[in-house]
Amino acid sequence: MRIFITGHLGQLGTALRTALADHQVEGASFPAWDMTDWQQVMDRFSAFRPDVVIHTAALTDVDYCAQNPQEAVRVNGVGTYNVAVGCRAVDAWLVAISTNEVFDGRAARPYQEYDLRNPINPYGYSKFVAEQVVERYAPRYMLVRTAWLFAPGGSNFIHKILARARSGEPLKVVTDEVGSPTYVTDLAEAIARLIALERPGIYHLVNAGECSRYDLARAILRLSGLDDVPVKPISLADFPRPSTPPPYTPLANTFAAAAGVTLRPWEEALAAYLTESSA
Secondary structure, eight states, X not given: OEEEEETTTSHHHHHHHHXXXXXXXXXXXXXXXXXXXXXXXXXXXXXXOOSEEEEXXXXXXXXXXXXXXXXXXXXXXXXXXXXXXHHHHHTOEEEXXXXXXXXXXXXXXXXXXXXXXXXXXXXXXXXXXXXXXXXXXXXXXXXXXXXSEEOSSSOOHHHHHHHHHHHTOOEEEESSOEEOOEEHHHHHHHXXXXXXXXXXXXXXXXXXXXXXXXXXXXXXXXXXXXXXXXXXXXXXXXXXXXXXXXXXXXXXXXXXXXXXXXXXBHHHHHHHHHHHSOO
């Protein structure tokens, strides 16, 4: 199978290249390739003729998106439109990666795949636009929502918690933001299994279970031998920032699980990540 990955140098793109090593894989990333430029998209798609396009590229800095909402829509919305129409031009499946932040976080239980979308911040809105574009213009698609990604390299919540704990900085972590931590290695492998099934639709792929940011921080410290480091519980209201995160957005894997595609519990994934990485 010929698979093209947008954002192939990112954390998820890198994991996907490993998970899909048995296929013919090509990719492109910003700034060498700009998905908001229609001609650049068509040049690559026309030359490679992919069977599947996995669209991981996005503007994901939620605070930057809050300060630059029009740019967020241009990159995540218009860029995804170009990719979706490009897939139509070459008759390719589109596997589009989306986010828990298309939901408002007011639910009393984990979000199902077809629950009402109601984003409350500019990043979530830009991904909501992207989802609508995929649904309207991609010839065949799998829309994959995920959340709270962690991966080797780069900067993520785990790295920040460990860096501050090891430097002796005080730790303050919110207790009222709850979600689904997800290891990119597990996510990439699940996407690879889903692609093999060729079942269109919307899917939630996250490590099983839910926790607060505070619970996640405590688990990180415990598994790293730093359980004695104090963590002060605070609320979202105590931690002002440009973006407003939805407070409760665990994702329920209903449709992928029905097809046999599941991810292990987040605690197991976190332990494996800490063992396998140099975080």
